[in-house]
Amino acid sequence: MSSKDIREKYIKFFVGNGHKQIPPAKLVPENDPTTLFTSSGMQPLVPYLLGQEHPEGKRLVNSQPCFRAEDIEEVGDNRHTTFFEMLGNWSLGDYFKKEQLEWFWEFLINELRLPKEKLYVSVFEGNTDVPKDNESYEIWKSLGVAEDHIYFYGVDKNWWSRSGEPDKMPEGEIGGPDSEVFYDFDTPHDEKYGKECHPNCQCGRFLEIGNSVFIQYKKTKNGLEELPQKNVDFGGGLERLTAVSLDNPDIFQTDLYMDIIKKLEGISDKKYETENKAPMQIIADHLKAATFMIVDGVEPSNKLQGYILRRLLRRSAIKLRQLNKIISLNILVSMIQIILTIYNKDGQTKLVEKIVTDEINRFQKTLDHGLKEIEKIEKIDGKKAFDLYQTFGFPFEVTEELFRQKGQQIDKEQFRQEFEKHRELSRTASAGVFKGGLADHSEVVTKYHTATHLLHQALRDVLGPEVFQKGSNITAERLRFDFSLNRKMTEEEIKQVEDLVNQKIKENLKVDHMIIPLDEAKKMNAIGLFDEKYADKVSIYGVGPKYELDPKAKDQRDRAGYYSLEFCGGPHVEQTGIIGGIKITKEEAVSSGMRRIRAQLVS
Numbered sequence: 001m002s003s004k005d006i007r008e009k010y011i012k013f014f015v016g017n018g019h020k021q022i023p024p025a026k027l028v029p030e031n032d033p034t035t036l037f038t039s040s041g042m043q044p045l046v047p048y049l050l051g052q053e054h055p056e057g058k059r060l061v062n063s064q065p066c067f068r069a070e071d072i073e074e075v076g077d078n079r080h081t082t083f084f085e086m087l088g089n090w091s092l093g094d095y096f097k098k099e100q101l102e103w104f105w106e107f108l109i110n111e112l113r114l115p116k117e118k119l120y121v122s123v124f125e126g127n128t129d130v131p132k133d134n135e136s137y138e139i140w141k142s143l144g145v146a147e148d149h150i151y152f153y154g155v156d157k158n159w160w161s162r163s164g165e166p167d168k169m170p171e172g173e174i175g176g177p178d179s180e181v182f183y184d185f186d187t188p189h190d191e192k193y194g195k196e197c198h199p200n201c202q203c204g205r206f207l208e209i210g211n212s213v214f215i216q217y218k219k220t221k222n223g224l225e226e227l228p229q230k231n232v233d234f235g236g237g238l239e240r241l242t243a244v245s246l247d248n249p250d251i252f253q254t255d256l257y258m259d260i261i262k263k264l265e266g267i268s269d270k271k272y273e274t275e276n277k278a279p280m281q282i283i284a285d286h287l288k289a290a291t292f293m294i295v296d297g298v299e300p301s302n303k304l305q306g307y308i309l310r311r312l313l314r315r316s317a318i319k320l321r322q323l324n325k326i327i328s329l330n331i332l333v334s335m336i337q338i339i340l341t342i343y344n345k346d347g348q349t350k351l352v353e354k355i356v357t358d359e360i361n362r363f364q365k366t367l368d369h370g371l372k373e374i375e376k377i378e379k380i381d382g383k384k385a386f387d388l389y390q391t392f393g394f395p396f397e398v399t400e401e402l403f404r405q406k407g408q409q410i411d412k413e414q415f416r417q418e419f420e421k422h423r424e425l426s427r428t429a430s431a432g433v434f435k436g437g438l439a440d441h442s443e444v445v446t447k448y449h450t451a452t453h454l455l456h457q458a459l460r461d462v463l464g465p466e467v468f469q470k471g472s473n474i475t476a477e478r479l480r481f482d483f484s485l486n487r488k489m490t491e492e493e494i495k496q497v498e499d500l501v502n503q504k505i506k507e508n509l510k511v512d513h514m515i516i517p518l519d520e521a522k523k524m525n526a527i528g529l530f531d532e533k534y535a536d537k538v539s540i541y542g543v544g545p546k547y548e549l550d551p552k553a554k555d556q557r558d559r560a561g562y563y564s565l566e567f568c569g570g571p572h573v574e575q576t577g578i579i580g581g582i583k584i585t586k587e588e589a590v591s592s593g594m595r596r597i598r599a600q601l602v603s
């Protein structure tokens with residue numbers, strides 16, 4: 001079965017069971033400072049899992065491209081990737097365990113035609129706060145799953161939240177016990193991973209293919225509290241489901257990777273076998289992830305998403321060099337077209353190729369420089385090897401190999417210790433990114449979010465209606481807003497925009513949330529980014545019901561009496577006065593025709 005068939009069957013199956021298909025979110029979340037990338041289908045749905053009404057109803061389904069930076073070191077084992085497509089379905093306080101487990105089982109058995117003897121399931125064993133999930137156990141048994149195919153595990157395996165186990169969940173985080181399904185490839189057990197094999201064993205015999213999370217808890221300062229509604233959040237990797245439909249444990253041999261691997265064999269002049277497999281899997285995964293990031297607007301840089309993109313491209317280049325030392329690294333660019341064709345995104349080829357070419361050429365220079373540096377070093381220890389990894393992106397094995405040629409041995413343990421120290425630091429740094437996000441509905445981020453809407457409209461009033469939002473990113477410290485304009489703003493214009501936003505804040509305008517048909521929202525002249533592919537009802541926010549058109553404003557569009565009216569999922573403050581005030585701290589160019597404003601709250 002092809003991946004396309006599986007994707008289509010899944011969506012059709014759940015639409016047939018009363019779900020509405022919703023469009024996937026971008027890989028880089030808009031207006032969500034809680035994370036750098038969309039890493040699961042539920043991420044954009046957090047406000048709705050918490051109880052806000054979703055325009056499309058209580059049953060949703062989609063296919064979501066995801067990126068998980070934390071899996072970067074796992075790639076190369078046949079089944080892990082940083083980029084993957086997650087098939088997801090959700091119940092927002094509607095159906096619960098019975099329907100979810102029955103439907104997913106029916107999908108696996110009747111639609112994918114997987115033999116039931118090959119399937120194992122896991123269920124939450126309970127702890128002092130949350131009871132054992134006997135209900136799911138009974139449901140699996142009633143579906144014909146043999147008792148010895150049902151395993152109980154604790155919070156380390158059968159609990160899901162974006163931050164992991166309950167103890168690790170920050171206040172405001174949602175999560176719950178889950179029930180997973182595994183496929184048995186029946187490969188021999190490797191005792192290196194433990195005496196007995198079981199579904200969560202890492203020896204490669206079992207592959208997790210779907211996770212039904214019963215999101216019914218929220219972390220508060222008093223511990224876990226029941227949410228007002230019981231939700232289902234299901235996610236299953238399309239790459240893995242395709243692999244099991246072929247009974248092949250290597251996801252890189254599915255149609256989602258096969259052509260990439262073939263191309264790689266061609267350019268590196270190596271076969272996809274034995275020691276070449278891991279580097280080839282890493283290149284295929286990283287280049288695919290990089291391609292999707294670039295399509296969604298990321299460019300290589302030394303910060304945030306741009307840094308991750310840079311790391312992916314450099315790692316691909318280093319792995320290519322490992323496969324073949326004499327070919328030019330920018331031959332990697334020839335793989336972009338193949339990747340985009342798999343996803344019918346050929347139209348983006350030129351853009352992606354240009355960005356990858358520039359970055360790889362830049363890296364080629366760094367690499368040459370780094371190799372010269374290495375030549376100069378007398379003795380290299382683990383710490384030095386780590387410095388080279390940090391500065392030039394040389395993985396340990398590359399440095400090791402270069403010194404083996406010089407007859408030196410490097411202390412891997414010392415390298416590992418430096419690596420761990422650094423990993424701890426990056427965790428702390430990303431915790432900073434996570435702080436106070438929309439997903440937690442933190443007060444400060446919500447204020448910034450409403451201020452962004454006011455800013456958008458104020459820019460249009462001062463500069464003209466050709467100004468339009470191009471991107472937005474909010475943290476607890478500032479807002480950043482990208483918009484179309486092909487010139488620098490004058491000091492006076494910046495001041496006018498800032499004054500106008502502050503005036504609207506001072507007027508203490510009311511903020512209204514409406515869920516209405518798309519046509520109606522368009523008639524009301526709502527602005528903003530939306531995807532009308534599937535939506536028949538949309539969520540919009542209006543600020544300032546008492547607003548009257550200002551004759552001096554350049555944007556003379558009535559928005560049904562609101563000052564600002566935008567397509568948006570929220571959340572927002574109830575009255576603009578709560579925002580206090582803003583100060584524009586910077587206005588700069590992003591690219592041709594696009595400007596960026598940074599602003600901070602002032603009280």
Ligand code: SER
Pocket residue numbers: 039040041042088160211212213233234235236
């Ligand atoms: N959110 C869960 C996961 O990512 C299920 O969708 O596994």
